[in-house]
Amino acid sequence: MINNTNNSGSILLVEDEENLHEALKLNLEMEGYSVTSSFDGNKALQAVEQEYFDLIIMDIMLPELDGISVTERIRILNIDTPVLILSAKNATSDKVAGLKKGADDYLTKPFDLEELMLRVEKLILKNRKLQVRENISDEYTFGDNHILFNAQEATTWNKQKIDLSKKETMLLKLLIENKNEVVTREKILQVVWGYNVYPATRTIDNFILNFRKYFERDSRSPQYFHSVRGVGYKFTE
Missing domain, CATH: 3.40.50.2300 (Response regulator)
Incomplete structure (x- = not known):
């Protein structure tokens, strides 16, 4: 066996x-x-x-x-x-x-x-x-945003330096590895949070809102971070 x-x-x-x-x-x-x-x-x-x-x-x-x-x-x-x-x-x-x-x-x-x-x-x-659709290196640039995954840091389009939490870094990496494809809420909770039984939570929504504040020039009309209603989330480049 x-x-x-x-x-x-x-x-x-x-x-x-x-x-x-x-x-x-x-x-x-x-x-x-x-x-x-x-x-x-x-x-x-x-x-x-x-x-x-x-x-x-x-x-x-x-x-x-x-x-x-x-x-x-x-x-x-x-x-x-x-x-x-x-x-x-x-x-x-x-x-x-x-x-x-x-x-x-x-x-x-x-x-x-x-x-x-x-x-x-x-x-x-x-x-x-x-x-894992695409292996990405420690550094990633999209638009005028720059991310250092290992350091958990980012420089935004307006030259602001921000510290990222571990969960923010993991979620960013997962979305970017699967860029232009929808990542389901279930997969995100399993990979990033390690939940096996999913709680009713707006946790991911709040993280996506933060990413829009950090990385989008107009957070109300996002270019990169999208919610796909009833399915999941997508990073588009």
Whole structure:
């Protein structure tokens, strides 16, 4: 069996067959993963909306809401967590339907446990690589603004020098690494604040407002820092 000690992550396991669920949960936890259990489609969707996961393992035949529908709704919400479907349906048309609705991988039952663990590891590693779009150096300049990440300092367009908090620096770096792309609120809270269960907070909004005060010539008509209603935030250059 694969040793994932250095690659552990959080997994949402959505499977209504209790014996199989418990067996999978036990084996995943033995490999170092943190596992959250869900036994029906609606509960799975609620969990995904409230927590960050590195991977979702999804059965198709579920009470309340089937796994394909859950996967489709997750993608509509712009949540890009990888989804590995487990299903007794092995027809090519079923696999194609699952992948078209947003699944990243499809494994038919019965399956080999070691193969499952390998696919889990590969999907989590791939997801983590995709989260960092662009590696940026210690210094970054946009417009007439200049940031020193390691020193947690910035010089603004009007030559004002400011000290940045650690969280401000981390959020700036995350947004700039993903420039011109929307970064979801969930991803920001996980990466910058380390929240696993997200509180109701305007924390990120307040940070974005501060960035506009620092770096925008007209904070009411921002050029760089944008809020995308209901989705997340974007740095545009």
